[in-house]
Amino acid sequence: MATQHSRSAARAMMAPAVFLLLVWMLVPLILTLWFSTLDYRPLRGTFDCCEGLGNYVRFVSSSAFWDSILTTLQLLGGVLLITVVGGIGLAILLDQPIWGQGIVRILVIAPFFVMPTVSALVWKNMFMNPVNGLFAHAFKAVGLEPVDWLSQFPLFSIILIVSWQWLPFATLILLTAIQSLDSEQFEAAEMDGAGPFARFGYITLPHLARSITVVVLIQTIFLLSIFAEIFVTTGGAFGTRTLTYLVYQRVIESQNVGLGSAGGIIAVILANIVAAILMRVVGKNLDA
Amino acid sequence: MGRITLDKVRKAFGDVEVIPPLDLRIEDGEFVVFVGPSGCGKSTLLRLIAGLEDVTSGEIRIDGTDATHLSPAKRGLAMVFQSYALYPHMTVRKNIAFPLKMAGMDQAEIDRRVDGAAKVLNLSSYIDRRPGQLSGGQRQRVAIGRAIVREPSAFLFDEPLSNLDAALRVGMRLEISELHKRLATTMIYVTHDQVEAMTMADKIVVLRAGHIEQVGSPLELYRTPRNTFVAGFIGSPKMNLIEGAEAEKHGAHTIGVRPEHFQISTEGGTWTGTIGVSEHLGSDTFFHVTVPGFAEPLTIRAGGEVDLHYGDTIHLTPDASQIHRFDAKGLRLP
Ligand SMILES: Nc1ncnc2c1ncn2[C@@H]1O[C@H](COP(=O)(O)OP(=O)(O)OP(=O)(O)O)[C@@H](O)[C@H]1O
Numbered sequence: 001m002a003t004q005h006s007r008s009a010a011r012a013m014m015a016p017a018v019f020l021l022l023v024w025m026l027v028p029l030i031l032t033l034w035f036s037t038l039d040y041r042p043l044r045g046t047f048d049c050c051e052g053l054g055n056y057v058r059f060v061s062s063s064a065f066w067d068s069i070l071t072t073l074q075l076l077g078g079v080l081l082i083t084v085v086g087g088i089g090l091a092i093l094l095d096q097p098i099w100g101q102g103i104v105r106i107l108v109i110a111p112f113f114v115m116p117t118v119s120a121l122v123w124k125n126m127f128m129n130p131v132n133g134l135f136a137h138a139f140k141a142v143g144l145e146p147v148d149w150l151s152q153f154p155l156f157s158i159i160l161i162v163s164w165q166w167l168p169f170a171t172l173i174l175l176t177a178i179q180s181l182d183s184e185q186f187e188a189a190e191m192d193g194a195g196p197f198a199r200f201g202y203i204t205l206p207h208l209a210r211s212i213t214v215v216v217l218i219q220t221i222f223l224l225s226i227f228a229e230i231f232v233t234t235g236g237a238f239g240t241r242t243l244t245y246l247v248y249q250r251v252i253e254s255q256n257v258g259l260g261s262a263g264g265i266i267a268v269i270l271a272n273i274v275a276a277i278l279m280r281v282v283g284k285n286l287d288a
Numbered sequence: 289m290g291r292i293t294l295d296k297v298r299k300a301f302g303d304v305e306v307i308p309p310l311d312l313r314i315e316d317g318e319f320v321v322f323v324g325p326s327g328c329g330k331s332t333l334l335r336l337i338a339g340l341e342d343v344t345s346g347e348i349r350i351d352g353t354d355a356t357h358l359s360p361a362k363r364g365l366a367m368v369f370q371s372y373a374l375y376p377h378m379t380v381r382k383n384i385a386f387p388l389k390m391a392g393m394d395q396a397e398i399d400r401r402v403d404g405a406a407k408v409l410n411l412s413s414y415i416d417r418r419p420g421q422l423s424g425g426q427r428q429r430v431a432i433g434r435a436i437v438r439e440p441s442a443f444l445f446d447e448p449l450s451n452l453d454a455a456l457r458v459g460m461r462l463e464i465s466e467l468h469k470r471l472a473t474t475m476i477y478v479t480h481d482q483v484e485a486m487t488m489a490d491k492i493v494v495l496r497a498g499h500i501e502q503v504g505s506p507l508e509l510y511r512t513p514r515n516t517f518v519a520g521f522i523g524s525p526k527m528n529l530i531e532g533a534e535a536e537k538h539g540a541h542t543i544g545v546r547p548e549h550f551q552i553s554t555e556g557g558t559w560t561g562t563i564g565v566s567e568h569l570g571s572d573t574f575f576h577v578t579v580p581g582f583a584e585p586l587t588i589r590a591g592g593e594v595d596l597h598y599g600d601t602i603h604l605t606p607d608a609s610q611i612h613r614f615d616a617k618g619l620r621l622p
């Protein structure tokens with residue numbers, strides 16, 4: 001009952017959790033903001049105050065920054081494209097009555113449970129290795145020159161790895177949506193003379209619009225912070241340095257905490273801008 | 289044209305035979321109603337005709353040509369579903385235009401037909417809305433609109449009114465009947481509503497477990513039901529079926545008398561009973577009368593103003609010309 005008493009009791013009991021969350025979020029944020037105004041390079045022992053916006057200007061004006069933005073967007077776009085298109089295809093396949101459906105579904109979901117570092121290493125060593133990789137063997141078997149995936153197509157390789165991880169998520173969400181499609185609508189369209197492709201375009205796809213939106217939004221949030229997959233494969237080389245990775249390099253490899261913090265704040269702001277744009281563009285599918 | 293012939297059509301789902309071999313002729317322009325208890329295969333039969341289910345064996349002919357293996361779109365039939373099955377993301381106009389667009393008709397002709405249908409069905413005022421913004425009755429109209437623009441050779445309806453409230457049902461029932469008169473197109477209509485079947489049909493097909501029990505005009509079925517199942521199914525409230533000594537007096541195993549075919553009196557009659565529950569509908573009153581020696585209480589129709597109450601004694605005389613006689617197998621005796 002929502003009496004005065006029970007409400008204040010609820011507030012008192014929630015207070016520790018709220019407090020903890022606030023501290024967890026605010027302390028790092030404030031520290032980062034503070035560091036971003038310092039010339040803070042621990043290895044050199046500099047810890048000088050009052051850089052102002054100097055770190056920000058330096059971070060943005062380096063050519064690496066714009067490259068990293070482009071790389072981030074390419075990665076994001078590539079993975080979204082593959083997972084959404086592939087997810088729709090898989091969802092439609094999995095919706096068909098087939099023998100062993102339960103097992104197939106679990107197999108399809110499985111990659112989602114593999115941690116990013118492990119899956120990236122598996123891809124790197126078992127599939128994409130130019131000497132021992134499965135792809136290399138497959139290429140040799142049909143008489144082709146094996147490809148050194150991670151140095152010849154580094155960004156595409158990473159897109160492939162990340163897509164493999166996120167495909168199950170997209171498939172799962174889209175599959176539940178497809179299963180909620182009213183079969184009478186489909187039959188009505190069939191009687192109205194719509195062939196399989198028209199039925200897909202006019203019935204299935206509009207029905208999926210909302211779920212596709214959810215997939216795009218959620219994946220974008222997580223894909224902007226992709227790190228492990230780059231770290232264990234290319235280490236940011238060959239044009240695979242995303243914004244997240246650039247921040248990491250500034251802080252850890254160049255040991256410039258001030259510059260890295262400024263980059264971190266910029267990344268937070270950009271992520272929010274992307275989220276706002278996405279909500280505008282695709283979020284309107286969520287109401288109505 | 290819309291002459292549909294089913295020849296030994298049989299349907300089984302796996303091992304379960306839902307429709308045993310069945311023959312049926314539907315003439316051009318007829319309004320045919322399929323009735324039967326739930327699960328008897330009405331929808332299945334309709335879907336077989338529509339082509340949404342494959343027949344297990346047998347042949348379906350539409351206007352003389354074999355349509356057994358034709359795709360639903362090629363049969364030239366239009367269907368109105370119980371759930372309406374409108375396309376939720378399209379406006380009413382687009383919904384109605386969809387079959388025409390799929391047929392590759394040119395836009396001017398599409399607009400002409402959609403406007404025509406909108407006028408006939410009175411849905412012009414909400415033609416730019418989406419199905420989600422319409423009431424059940426309005427959705428029903430849109431679904432019918434989508435069916436009529438195609439100018440099909442026959443319409444198939446699967447319990448189209450069962451989601452509507454009673455008042456709207458009566459209205460839509462009349463509208464569909466009127467539409468049939470105007471278009472003079474074959475209509476096949478599935479329902480388990482007595483009144484819909486009796487009022488709308490040219491021909492009623494009574495089904496039980498996939499079997500056709502009887503085919504005939506509403507009055508034929510009412511006057512001469514071929515067996516006790518049809519006798520009990522057609523007419524509302526149900527015909528009273530009486531077995532035992534009383535039936536033997538008439539030389540039958542079972543006799544049937546409809547609630548409306550009794551003379552009631554407080555002085556004397558053939559049977560004497562006690563009034564149980566009575567249902568006052570204003571125009572009519574239905575009494576449930578317990579007669580000693582009868583297995584079940586009789587349902588009796590009386591006028592609206594009869595002054596009889598719970599526990600009163602009542603004398604009943606069945607109308608001699610309206611007694612239906614059935615043999616031990618339930619078949620009608622001449
Ligand atoms: N796809 C299917 N697979 C197996 N059995 C089915 C299938 N569709 C229908 N049936 C069975 O066929 C029988 C007839 O079903 P149908 O839907 O035609 O009944 P109905 O007369 O339309 O009933 P209602 O009045 O309740 O709509 C039922 O016993 C049902 O369980």
Ligand SMILES: [Mg+2]
Pocket residue numbers: 330331332
């Ligand atoms: Mg049904």
